[in-house]
Amino acid sequence: MSARHSGPAPAAPGRRPRPSRRLVRIVTLVATCLAVLVAAVVVGVRTLGREPSVTLLANWTGDDERRFRKAVIEPFEREYHIRVEYQGSSAENQVLGADVEAGTPPDVVVLTGPGELAEYARQKNLVALEDLIPPGAFGASWATPLADGHVYWFPLKADLKSIVWYPAGVGAQQRAEAAKRPAQWCVGMGSGATSGWPGTDWIEDILLQQSGPRVYTQWARGDLSWRSQPVRRAWTTWRELIGAGGERALVRRALMTPYGEASRPITTVPRGCTLEHQASFIRQKTRWERADGRYEPSARRIPGATGNAAWEVSGDLVALLHATPEAERLIRHLASADAQRAWSVAEAGFSVNAEAQPAPGSAGPAWHRSLAGILIDDHAVHCFDASDAMPPSVRDAFAEATIEFLAHPGHLEDLLRSLDTLNGTPGLTWVPSVCDRVP
Template identity: 25%
Template sequence: MNSMGRRRSRATAVSAAGVLLLVGACGSNDEGSAEETAAAIDCAQFEQYGDLEGKTVSVYTSIVDPEAEEQRASYKPFEDCTGAEIEYEGSREFEAQLPVRLTAGNPPDIAYIPQPGFLKSLVEDFPDAVTPAGEAVVANANEFYTPEWVEYGTVDGTLYATPLGANVKSFVWYSPSAFEGAGYEVPTTWDELMDLSQQIVDDGAIPWCAGIESGEATGWPATDWVEDVVLRTAGADVYDQWVNHEIPFNDPQIVTALGAVGDILKNPEYVNGGLGGVTSIATSAWNESANGIPDGTCWLHRAANFYQANWDEGLEVAEDGDVYAFYLPGKSASDKPLLGGGEFVTAFSDRPEVQAFHAYLSSPEWANAKASVTGQGWFSANSGLDSSLLQSPIDQLSYELLTDPSYTFRFDGSDQMPGAVGAGTFWTEMTAWVASDKSDQDVLTAIEASWPSS
């Protein structure tokens, strides 16, 4: 058995300064780049992967430039210390083309899968193509990720994929300076959030702004709303049953949750600050829908940590800055459900160099290398990540919540559902819910009717 078949010992994570120096050296085009890398860090931590000189590993993903440049930069320590070459291919047609490539017998060595549901379908449809994780990958997964994250990469008891990047969706964006000026406090329970919304109305303003327009994907931000609220009104166990269709999509507990979403999004006194009435939610671009917060035309906007990329560059995103986000509260201060998402690494070959690269991508060394070359909007669920490397206060907060055991994490539900539902009727019916005031019961019943029979 080669070195990749043995459980790897935990290597010491590279310090913030060390990672920055490492990637800087690795990014050099000088002929001495490999030697500079060896001088910057101890390549002994890469010896577990073996001598891979002359070996090539192909990576296929939906991540395209400019983000792809950061991905490629994060591979340099592995390449320069092992001698392997990583061939990266990003495609906007990734989800459609990956099954085509598998059918044609032309799989990549590594792929980044954006949804657990997609991973499950690949394993079911191409059981001989997807490779179970090797022992070193399994060891990293169990050491550096929570059981929930490991389970999302597992199909029928076998680990196939490990987490790559992550995001947290349970946030409400606001203006700290505006809150201070108005005397508002960040709510810590759902009731306090609703009381704050009403207080803003009583003070003569419209509290919430929202938008779900996203081209062919219009409706997806509304599904995040429902998922977050199901976690808060029904709990994580019911959420799991709903996502796995162990209870119907229109179960009474889900009807209750959608009604709670409607208490905000269908209340004409509460929405849609700076954009219009309730129906304007369906036509307001999701990535521009919070513009009213710094303008003072709305106060609250529920969106993930990655919404920060849409703020004007002149705004400071910080706890005491122009805009920031607070945790979307649960029923009580001790009730802490957390909704999020991310990508997963899976392999289609058991060649030593492929398994070695998969192990690297599941390690703290890769997470720290990636963080050191990335601006705002990226972090990992890897517990070995040095959070001081994260470039944005909201990313640091996201990582803090994601790795805090007092929070109960659940992966985005629509990403786990069959595509016809999660990226189909769930989107379109939620759009009809706000655009034409379709009733809660009719929306959920239509989605239930669309669930595939097998």
């Protein structure tokens, strides 16, 4: 006998019970609420499981990128739990331009050219930084206020350019003799899409050493003609030093050699060249390490130099395009003494943040300590690389002109006239100052 059923009477065979309308509404409402709740939980779990992020574009790739990640990015990610989506490109100018045009720029960028950054600032693509970086940490030539009074960049790393490298054991008299022989200069103009910039470094430095910071500043901000006597003299001095238009094999070597390979003949037997006019970063190249490279001020080897204690400098400059909390946190980190010191040590470069300098008596090569000292010397004049500070169109034409001049110095008048014409193009953005002080 079956157990007694205490619930409602069963329906007749072949018929199903029909729920009430009220019950249907209740069930539907509950199901909807459950679906919404499940969706919210899924979104919440995904959000909690994903770290906030910031995008960063810079030019370090390969070993440089690995060092940058280890020294600068990874400590930031560990401390703030913000993921850095890093993109390294040797063509970062082109990449940034394309991204800005497409409306998808990175949050933070590191560029070498204040001229390019000034143009982005004029187009309202950059965010002012004076509230995000330590006040007074960087000099005027490094964090230049634009016409609107705002600062839009600061240096993560700096280099000295007004120097000449030579192998250990090459005395002053030998260097003086070598400087008079074009074949003894190690010159390489190649650099992919930016070929020619080593030539611009030469002409800029010659102008600075011969004519001083005031003339240099006028020229760098577009107020001095390319056909003026001081600028023309800088070009012709460079021609005499490196033999522009002279021995075909020598000119061909300079034009065909990548700048990073220019020092290769330093270690050959017999030595193929003795002197290299190049920024401080070149000391880390294998050939100069092997030759135990030393440096001296370029003014000692430039004819007509006036000894004005002025140094051409360059830097990797940080700028902000999106003011998200994560991006602002990264800006503060990159401007901090700890990050600046860590990157300087890892890259063997230099910080111009006074608080990021090595402690007195700390370990390190003497050449490195002395170069670092020059970059923060209050008695020296530091002038930013003029072509990097020029509008991009002028900068690029200048680089191309040095290549043409090296092969055909007789074209100088036409080249300078073309550069003057380009200078007069309406709408160009010029950086107001490139030197931290003008005596």
